[in-house]
Amino acid sequence: MGCASCHGQNGEGISTIRDGYEKGPSLVGVGAAAVDFRVETGRMPLAQPGSQAPRKQPTYSDEEVAAMAAYVASLAPGPAIPTEQDYSIEGLSDDEREEAIVRGGQIFLTNCTACHNFNGGGGAMPRGGYAPSLKGVESKHIYEALLTGPQAMPNFSNGNLSPEEKRDVIAYLRSIEDTPNYGGFGMGGLGPVSEGLFAWVLGIGGLVGFAVWIAAHTTRSTKQPIEEGAEA
Amino acid sequence: MTDSHDHTPAVVEEPIANPGLPAHTWRPTDLDEGAATRAERQVAGFFGLSMVCAVLFVVAYFTLEIGDNFDTFIGLGASTVAPGLALGGSLLFIGIGIIQWARKLMGDHEISELRHPAGSPAEDRDAAVSDIMQGIEESGIGRRPLVRNSLLGAMGMMGLPAIVLLRDLGPTNARVANAENGTGLQHTIWKKGMRVVRDVVGTPIKASELEIGDLVNAAPEAQFPTEANGYPEIEGVELQVLKAKGAIIVVKMEPEEIKPVEGRENWTVDGVICYSKICTHVGCPISLYERTTHHVLCPCHQSTFDLADGAKVIFGPAHRPLPQLPPAVDEEGYLIAQADFDEPIGASYWEREKQ
Structure with a gap:
């Protein structure tokens, strides 16, 4: 009911009259992982057409999502919903975990930072699109996004990044969240660009304002010296 | 400033009458000894605040917790905010003190300086030109073109070692290109x-x-x-x-x-x-x-x-x-x-x- 108006009653997708445009793409072969990601993060059902479906409060309960995912998975084989074993480094020794985080960081910096920023903060994309922030996103959803490539994002299927490599990327993202944050303002985590802008505009601007304020105030008064002898 | 030299002002005939300086206005600190003492204490107070900030920096640096269980200060990590504010304050209060000192206590009187022509007197210029002409005459550079031309040639050839050295700064693409x-x-x-x-x-x-x-x-x-x-x-x-x-x-x-x-x-x-x-x-x-x-x-x-x-x-x-x-x-x-x-x-x- 919630999906058929765009994706068709059998999940076959609905094309528009204009060639190459569609109201909703076919769901055949997208797999349970794609359904789980889009519905659990609230991206689907779509509230309104736009350049990109935003993350929002999910509409369906967990059982409903599971049922929809199972139905879509039955249409054609596709990526399954990953289990905790796939994306967690809980079972590893401390050394193995550290190794996973370091490797995950290198993979992240090579494959993901172009769009998602080197701290996972997200960034702008052409024509009103954006790469969303990865902060606070559930590990399962990151894994599913890698597997299925939501919207304009390319996918990182198992033939592209192995399951262990995906797990390591998630371990790296979790490790940046665990790093103690000594406060201050993130300013987008963009490093010298935003910090420099802040220092030049607000910092130096504030100093210029202070100097103007000093110069605009005089210490002189209307008092005149009292003539000698005038004192009583 | 008095005009003790024989340099005359650039414009002698003024098109409008010189209005002179406006009447001097006085600062309270110039007139009232009490105000001056208060200003002196303010300046010293700012310098004192600067010293307090410097001490606070050292205290903050050594006492605030970092690591997993770090102290916070107005919601931010105290180990970065507190030393930063203390060091900034230390510098700022020295600056404020100096400005207060300059504006309230240092000498306050108007001065005016007239513009003078920048050129040297004519006789100095003539002497310099005649010295140069004499030098050219005595060196004979105009009369002996062989000396002049061989000097120019020697100076030009000095560029050759530089070109040879620069050439070796890096390999040219043509030399390293190899499919x-x-x-x-x-x-x-x-x-x-x-x-x-x-x-x-x-x-x-x-x-x-x-x-x-x-x-x-x-x-x-x-x-x-x-x-x-x-x-x-x-x-x-x-x-x-x-x-x-x-x-x-x-x-x-x-x-x-x-x-x-x-x-x-x-x-x-x-x-x-x-x-x-x-x-x-x-x-x-x-x-x-x-x-x-x-x-x-x-x-x-x-x-x-x-x-x-x-x-x-x-x-x-x-x-x-x-x-x-x-x-x-x-x-x-x-x-x-x-x-x-x-x-x-x-x-x-x-x-x-x-x-």
Whole structure:
């Protein structure tokens, strides 16, 4: 009911009259992982057409999502919903975990930072699109996004990044969240660009304002010296 | 200022009468000894605050907790905010004290200085010119052209050692260019049969395992030498150059979506297509790829290339499509290169069009 108006009653997708445009793409072969990601993060059902479906409060309960995912998975084989074993480094020794985080960081910096920023903060994309922030996103959803490539994002299927490599990327993202944050303002985590802008505009601007304020105030008064002898 | 020299003011006849200086206004500190004492105490107070801040810095530095259980101060990490505020305050209060001192206590009276002509007196100039003319006359430089010309020649030849030394600052492209080992601006390490591997991890890619919409940031296998693949160890500048020129992006799209460039009809493997990762504008590595549009965007200057259409430039300052690497599949099913790029990768350079 919630999906058929765009994706068709059998999940076959609905094309528009204009060639190459569609109201909703076919769901055949997208797999349970794609359904789980889009519905659990609230991206689907779509509230309104736009350049990109935003993350929002999910509409369906967990059982409903599971049922929809199972139905879509039955249409054609596709990526399954990953289990905790796939994306967690809980079972590893401390050394193995550290190794996973370091490797995950290198993979992240090579494959993901172009769009998602080197701290996972997200960034702008052409024509009103954006790469969303990865902060606070559930590990399962990151894994599913890698597997299925939501919207304009390319996918990182198992033939592209192995399951262990995906797990390591998630371990790296979790490790940046665990790093103690000594406060201050993130300013987008963009490093010298935003910090420099802040220092030049607000910092130096504030100093210029202070100097103007000093110069605009005089210490002189209307008092005149009292003539000698005038004192009583 | 009194006019003690014989320099006369630039304008003697003034078109309007000189109004003179406005009447002096007085500061309270000039008139009232009590106000002056108060100002003195204020200045000393600011310097004292500066000392307090310096001490606070040291205290904050040594007492505040860092690590997992760090102290907070107005919601921020105290170990950075408190020393920062203390050090800033220490400097600021010295500044405020000095300004207060200058404005309230230092001498306060108007002065005026008249402008004088900047040139030297005529007799000084005449003396200087006659000294120079005498020098020219005595050296005989005008009468003896042989001396003058041989001096000019000697000074010109002094440039030769500089040119010889500058020439050796770096090898010219023509001297290092070698297609066999992939050196020079027009060649890369890619060659027939070299495997395409994942960047950073260095594992080979099975073409059949890639799915529609995949983007692989890939590298030449020679970048990851092992005993098994037999590539020579490489390090330092050579490794950086190899990486900078060899990086590619591999994408897989529906085969019918690809518009093959003339003469490159067999440059794809079942929808897998490879392009240089180095932008043809000024050489930034690019991988902002949108699977829906097949566009890849350069983050530096927004050049956009359509990977489904021979990486044609569709937006931005880039002038040429991304160079395309022809892929193939070896007997084990892994992606390999058919050959090196057929044109230089990356930004333009002087001799590029002459190749």
